Amino acid sequence: MEDYERNSNSPAHEEDSDVRKGPWTEEEDAILVNFVSIHGDARWNHIARSSGLKRTGKSCRLRWLNYLRPDVRRGNITLEEQFMILKLHSLWGNRWSKIAQYLPGRTDNEIKNYWRTRVQKQAKHLRCDVNSHLFKETMRNVWMPRLVERINAQSSPTTCEPMESMITTDPGQPIDEPNTVEPGSVRFHPHHHQQFVPASELSATSSNSPAETFSDVQGGVVNGSGYDPVGQTGFGEFNDWDCVGGDNMWTDDESFWFLQDQLCHETASYSYN
DNA sequence: AAGACGTACAACCGCCAACAG
DNA sequence: TCTGTTGGCGGTTGTACGTCT
Numbered sequence: 431m432e433d434y435e436r437n438s439n440s441p442a443h444e445e446d447s448d449v450r451k452g453p454w455t456e457e458e459d460a461i462l463v464n465f466v467s468i469h470g471d472a473r474w475n476h477i478a479r480s481s482g483l484k485r486t487g488k489s490c491r492l493r494w495l496n497y498l499r500p501d502v503r504r505g506n507i508t509l510e511e512q513f514m515i516l517k518l519h520s521l522w523g524n525r526w527s528k529i530a531q532y533l534p535g536r537t538d539n540e541i542k543n544y545w546r547t548r549v550q551k552q553a554k555h556l557r558c559d560v561n562s563h564l565f566k567e568t569m570r571n572v573w574m575p576r577l578v579e580r581i582n583a584q585s586s587p588t589t590c591e592p593m594e595s596m597i598t599t600d601p602g603q604p605i606d607e608p609n610t611v612e613p614g615s616v617r618f619h620p621h622h623h624q625q626f627v628p629a630s631e632l633s634a635t636s637s638n639s640p641a642e643t644f645s646d647v648q649g650g651v652v653n654g655s656g657y658d659p660v661g662q663t664g665f666g667e668f669n670d671w672d673c674v675g676g677d678n679m680w681t682d683d684e685s686f687w688f689l690q691d692q693l694c695h696e697t698a699s700y701s702y703n
Numbered sequence: 704a705a706g707a708c709g710t711a712c713a714a715c716c717g718c719c720a721a722c723a724g
Numbered sequence: 725t726c727t728g729t730t731g732g733c734g735g736t737t738g739t740a741c742g743t744c745t
Contacts, residue, residue, distance in 0.1 A: 453713070453739085475730065491731070492714065527733060542734075543712055551710085 450484040454493055458483055462490055463498050471499075496537045503535025507544055509584070513577045515541055516549075516569060 450458075465481040471494055474487030483490060496502070507515070511533055518529040526538035526545075533541065549569075553560040556568060 451715070473730080486715095487730075488716090488732095489714075496713075524734065538733075539713080546735095547711055 448484050449486060451489070454485075454497075458485070459493070459498055462493060466494060466498075492539075496539045501535055502537065507536075507540075509577055509581050511536065512544075513574065513581065515544060516574055516577070519545065520566075520570075 454462075461481055461483055462477075465477055469477065469480075471477075471491075474491040476487070477483075478485050478487040478490045481490075485493075514533055515529060518532060522528055524542075524545075526542045530536055530538040530541050550560050552568075552573075553562070553565045556565060558564045
């Protein structure tokens with residue numbers, strides 16, 4: 431651990447040997463939070479020097495963005511977030527920061543970790559590459575439909591099922607790692623600030639009329655069979671998994687709003703407010 | 704009970720683009 | 725225009741912790 435905390439191999443730079451590495455302590459966190467609250471979160475090298483922290487500016491920035499920022503959302507990835515990650519990754523590839531923009535409170539690091547630990551693990555189980563056609567087809571035709579089914583099935587503060595239980599098509603697959611989504615958690619488009627919350631929360635907590643549900647507003651039609659990977663809903667047309675990053679890429683807004691629209695149509699369990 | 708193994712996630716690294724001087 | 729600095733990003737690694745044998 432001590433080796434990890436010290437940059438030991440640069441004797442030529444006295445300052446560098448003083449740079450701390452490794453896990454942040456509570457004291458360091460407190461100093462950084464206090465300093466940022468006063469001076470703002472810019473000029474990280476200046477912050478690192480002026481605060482007295484023996485950290486690099488980069489390290490301070492990362493700690494703030496990924497952990498200390500007040501709007502960082504912690505806890506397990508929800509079903510909706512899983513769906514968004516899979517879909518956005520299919521559109522944009524490993525552009526984690528871009529994907530994170532559409533998952534408020536989630537950091538690129540968290541999404542990247544989720545992808546590596548959960549999704550890539552499934553590819554390993556299938557004995558195929560995460561970029562292979564087989565894996566993409568499995569994700570498109572098995573996991574994502576099941577995610578939509580689960581989202582549809584949610585009617586109260588929800589349980590979040592891990593990806594591994596979705597690899598099988600057995601509908602009776604038990605949920606082995608349930609977790610609770612914090613009531614009142616909201617997701618919104620970063621540009622338009624339109625929030626959408628589970629309908630169950632709305633009905634319980636707000637005065638919104640039924641006519642304000644998203645599918646009503648949008649005139650959306652619930653697809654009775656849930657997720658349609660290649661047909662009526664249009665997912666399949668555009669979701670060319672082999673063309674990520676190619677000429678078929680959409681603009682950011684086109685991609686996001688198409689996806690948002692599809693998700694809302696298919697789950698019919700969200701509403702804007 | 705203890706060691707091996709697997710998982711989750713915090714943190715670092717290297718590269719690159721933007722920007723200021 | 726050039727150069728150094730800074731911040732952003734994706735990839736990778738290290739470690740704590742849980743589970744399995």
